[in-house]
Amino acid sequence: MMEPETWTPKTKIGKMVYEGEIKDIMEILLLGIPIKEPEIVDFLLGDSLKSEIVDTALVQRMTDSGRRNKIRVTVVVGNEDGIIGVGMGKAREFLRAREIAERNAKMNIIYIRRGCGSWECGCGTPHSVPFTVKGKTGSVEVWLKPAPRGVGLVAADTIKPVLRLAGINDVWTFSRGHTKTTYNFVMATFEALKETTRVKITEKDIERLGIVEGPAAGISKAFHIVKEGES
Structure with a gap:
């Protein structure tokens, strides 16, 4: 602290x-x-809270005085237990760009829902996503699908830090689009994680899928619930 x-x-x-x-x-x-x-x-x-650099790139901008170069850094922060954030920073020096990116990531943190959504598992612990979710940034689309315990992160190395720092231990991932654009790939994954809290769930879903919001030992168990029969 x-x-x-x-x-x-x-x-x-x-x-x-x-x-x-x-x-x-x-x-x-x-x-x-x-x-x-x-x-x-x-x-x-x-x-x-842990942080990891997931992308660095040299960006150029033309001005009246000529071409100016800056370093762009993308950082992921998370507690490996339901809290995750992504931020980007630009500066002439790498250390400054990383500092800006980390600050932005902290101000962009979210909580996610985790659970055991795989029909092959049913262990009731928050080791995966509770249901399939999709995120999109630019041309890149990412799907996160519940996986049974022990499968691990079946994902491209680019987005593994996002999933790991979010506290996802097992998941199937599918992607489409220009995934070589690392920033868009990372952000599409972040958007997919956001979707876990936007899906309406019931009390039965919480019990059946072992859903928790944010830290597993935190103050919440899945607060955003709709009554049975509501649409």
């Missing part, structure tokens, strides 16, 4: 976190409140 003296919060949510009124990141994410200070994430998740 971040040392209190190293951070002076500037937003209302930041101050509530700093003063101990908010002690769980899910209290913020479940309400859909934007995180405008990356320090909030550092303060609440501490050492459990």
Whole structure:
């Protein structure tokens, strides 16, 4: 956890976190409140938050004074337990671009739903996605399909860090489009993970698929539920 003296919060949510009124990141994410200070994430998740660079590229821009080069870095952050974020940063120096990307990723974190959605398994633990979801960015489309326990991440190396840091241990993936564009491939996977919280579920689904939202040991079990029979 971040040392209190190293951070002076500037937003209302930041101050509530700093003063101990908010002690769980899910209290913020479940309400859909934007995180405008990356320090909030550092303060609440501490050492459990890990980061990984998934893409670097040299980008050029023509100006009146000539061609200018910048380094673009894409970073994934997550706690390997239902919390994940992706961010991109540009700068002339690599270290600065990485710093910007990591800050943006922390301000772009989401929680996901996990469960045991494979008919071949039925163990009831949150090791996979609870149902098939699809994400799209640019021309790239990614499908995440529940897999039985022990299968692992059947996915391209490019997107494995996104799934692993999100806390997905077993999943089948399918993709279509120009997946060599790494940024779009990563973001399409991120969008697919977002979809896990947009699907309407029932109490029976929660019990049958072992669905949890965010950290498995957190404050939520799957809050966004619809009553039986609702469409």
